[in-house]
Amino acid sequence: xxxxCHLSAxxxxxxxxxxxxxxxxxxxxxxxxxxxSAAQPSWCHIYHQSxxxxxxxxxxxxxxxxxxxxxxxxxxxxxKVFQHRFTLAPSADFPVSLFExxxxxxxxxxxxxxxxxxxxCITKSSDLQCDPIIQRYGGKxxxxxxxxxxxxxxxKNDYPIEGSPGCKGYISTECDQQRTDSSPxxxxxxxMCLTAKGNEVTRVSLVDAQGQCLxxxxxxxxxxxxxxxxxxxxxxxxxxxPVKTRxxxxxxxxxxxLPLDAVLVGHSLNSDLQALExxxxxxxxxxxxxxxxxxxxxxxxxxxxxxxxxxxQCEQKLGHDPTEDARAALELAQxxxxxxxxxxxxxxxEMLLTAEKLAEVSQNKAVLQPQGCGFQEQLNExxxxxxxxxxxxxxxxxxxxxxxGRQGLDSSGLCQSNLSTSNKQILQRALEGVPLSKFSIxxxxxxxxxxxxxxxxxxxxxxxxxxxxxxxxxxxxxEENFCVKSVKKEFGRCxxxxxxxxxxxxxxxxxxIQYEVLEAAQLAVESLNGAEVAGSSIKVQRPVTAAMLDCxxxxxxxxxDVENEGVIYVAGLKKSLTETDLQEExxxxxxxxxxxxxxDLQSGKxxxxxxxxxxxxxxxxxxxxxxxxxxxxxxxxRSRSALAPGHLxxxxxxxxxxxxKQGKHIFYEKMEQLSDSEQELRKKVKKLDxxxxxxxxxxxxxxxxxxxxxxxxxxxxxxxxxxxxGIKDDEGRSAC
Numbered sequence: 001x002x003x004x005c006h007l008s009a010x011x012x013x014x015x016x017x018x019x020x021x022x023x024x025x026x027x028x029x030x031x032x033x034x035x036x037s038a039a040q041p042s043w044c045h046i047y048h049q050s051x052x053x054x055x056x057x058x059x060x061x062x063x064x065x066x067x068x069x070x071x072x073x074x075x076x077x078x079x080k081v082f083q084h085r086f087t088l089a090p091s092a093d094f095p096v097s098l099f100e101x102x103x104x105x106x107x108x109x110x111x112x113x114x115x116x117x118x119x120x121c122i123t124k125s126s127d128l129q130c131d132p133i134i135q136r137y138g139g140k141x142x143x144x145x146x147x148x149x150x151x152x153x154x155x156k157n158d159y160p161i162e163g164s165p166g167c168k169g170y171i172s173t174e175c176d177q178q179r180t181d182s183s184p185x186x187x188x189x190x191x192m193c194l195t196a197k198g199n200e201v202t203r204v205s206l207v208d209a210q211g212q213c214l215x216x217x218x219x220x221x222x223x224x225x226x227x228x229x230x231x232x233x234x235x236x237x238x239x240x241x242p243v244k245t246r247x248x249x250x251x252x253x254x255x256x257x258l259p260l261d262a263v264l265v266g267h268s269l270n271s272d273l274q275a276l277e278x279x280x281x282x283x284x285x286x287x288x289x290x291x292x293x294x295x296x297x298x299x300x301x302x303x304x305x306x307x308x309x310x311x312x313q314c315e316q317k318l319g320h321d322p323t324e325d326a327r328a329a330l331e332l333a334q335x336x337x338x339x340x341x342x343x344x345x346x347x348x349x350e351m352l353l354t355a356e357k358l359a360e361v362s363q364n365k366a367v368l369q370p371q372g373c374g375f376q377e378q379l380n381e382x383x384x385x386x387x388x389x390x391x392x393x394x395x396x397x398x399x400x401x402x403x404x405g406r407q408g409l410d411s412s413g414l415c416q417s418n419l420s421t422s423n424k425q426i427l428q429r430a431l432e433g434v435p436l437s438k439f440s441i442x443x444x445x446x447x448x449x450x451x452x453x454x455x456x457x458x459x460x461x462x463x464x465x466x467x468x469x470x471x472x473x474x475x476x477x478x479e480e481n482f483c484v485k486s487v488k489k490e491f492g493r494c495x496x497x498x499x500x501x502x503x504x505x506x507x508x509x510x511x512x513i514q515y516e517v518l519e520a521a522q523l524a525v526e527s528l529n530g531a532e533v534a535g536s537s538i539k540v541q542r543p544v545t546a547a548m549l550d551c552x553x554x555x556x557x558x559x560x561d562v563e564n565e566g567v568i569y570v571a572g573l574k575k576s577l578t579e580t581d582l583q584e585e586x587x588x589x590x591x592x593x594x595x596x597x598x599x600d601l602q603s604g605k606x607x608x609x610x611x612x613x614x615x616x617x618x619x620x621x622x623x624x625x626x627x628x629x630x631x632x633x634x635x636x637x638r639s640r641s642a643l644a645p646g647h648l649x650x651x652x653x654x655x656x657x658x659x660x661k662q663g664k665h666i667f668y669e670k671m672e673q674l675s676d677s678e679q680e681l682r683k684k685v686k687k688l689d690x691x692x693x694x695x696x697x698x699x700x701x702x703x704x705x706x707x708x709x710x711x712x713x714x715x716x717x718x719x720x721x722x723x724x725x726g727i728k729d730d731e732g733r734s735a736c
Contacts, residue, residue, distance in 0.1 A: 009044035064719035088721030090711025141340030143181025177260035187330030205322035405443030476510030495520020
């Protein structure tokens, strides 16, 4: 039976902003897979990649996130089919960049992450038999049980062992079932601080074999903290103040979570188990797995970069991220098991490490060197290797990718390139060519007459204006001397308020309230219209403008948006509640997957609302019934279905605070021109959506389809892009 591919991505809130590098990461893994040493993307996970039928990238030339939400109702197919959506950093010309030096794309025969080494040196296997990895494991691939530490190895490397004198009082995981090569792997990592007792756990992370985070918990040490080791642990005194979880709680949870035949993976895992005061019989230690001579060990940061092509423990971050480290160790073990010792030895990690150190020394010399010195040395140095472009890497699939569009983009000869004069012609050629190609790029365009910068400015102002109206409500009438404070408090229970002003032009006073999130405004209309507030029975309504006549239709379509499935909005939270508090409070809700707590992007303070994503739609419906009227820490909660997909939070916030400054002078000047062309533009967008629908329906099952609005980058400013993605399943919808 054919395995079904599917995609997992926790794109809720700020994590849904994706860089071009991360997009390349996805496309490279989807096209090449582990058999060509491409690594799983760091921000999403493709299951059963080897069963992908193909990859299709649809690029909507010079269109941005702005276009999608301005013509949201016209993009009927896109918003109903693709489960995953993300904001994309704007690109001057995305397809062209595929033919140039791709960011962080490595030669296919070179370890990812270190391109300064000659690929000839890497692939040459002059004497692999002397490699410590081959000497320890032999050259043949073996199952995971061949790489678990024996009891003697555990003793030698200071692992906690049942019955050992130093392990009195330690808790056993009781995972005593016989291990097989099919036993599940779990990545584990802890952060520790120094206390009067010694090293004590302050944070624990556990990930499963798919890289999904099962546990990421702060832990309060039993003894007085002497040194938080913030530089490495990322833990501060302030972070631990509200924490109630103790080591015994973590021990109990780990025992419950781990199956009886679980194999734990970590880097110098003995330290983690010692700090956890736990005994586990079956472990893979990546610091020993990637063997070196004379008892030396590679650092996790180096291995992640050299083997997986991933940057972890970045200097810009405060401390290590245990989930990131646990996932890196797990993926290193999976890479070793799947590729086998010979492939790992061929990476020549010792040489790469030496080269990395030399590069650091050279860089430091360059920084210290006075200006004008060292020119002759530079002349004598060999020129750096140019990075291969993305399509160079795809050559290993044995065929040229397909590129269809209106303009000549590929002068390299790497593609089957075909120019067309219209979107209709592009579609016809795509229907014929895509089934014959493993990797296709199809570029549609609205046409040059709709790409002028003044039209972008006009679109921006229209979207911002409509968004402001949708975030705004009018309430009243109130008595002459009504209490504004009590009105603000009542309406504040629906969500964060951007501004509140009293309208005095009317016979009796009204209030105009602008919220920060769409859900808050809708909740106010639904729950407070006809209610008694500040001693008056009031009416709550949105502004009545021409642009708002379809507001109810838009609200209904937003509720049905596939990305909002299983997501609910909760308001009325006390600002003193932390994310950990909320996780604990909502833990009783069935199938809760993700919690997103929006923050003010200037102050960093979180708002009095959150979004909850559930694994099943019915669980979200049940949670809505349970939460409405629920009291948390003395505050009554209100909730409803989500309206704005998570990736929009940052965008809405920025628009909400821009006051219409972007392109305003151009907007008024060119408004008439935009109005004349907008009806025609709507028709073109609707037709474009229909073409993508036709193309999508023609794709084979298990095809990854990515639709890109690349964003706009010009001298007049930039607009963020938007990506939609999914793997087509039997029902013609993207599998999630």
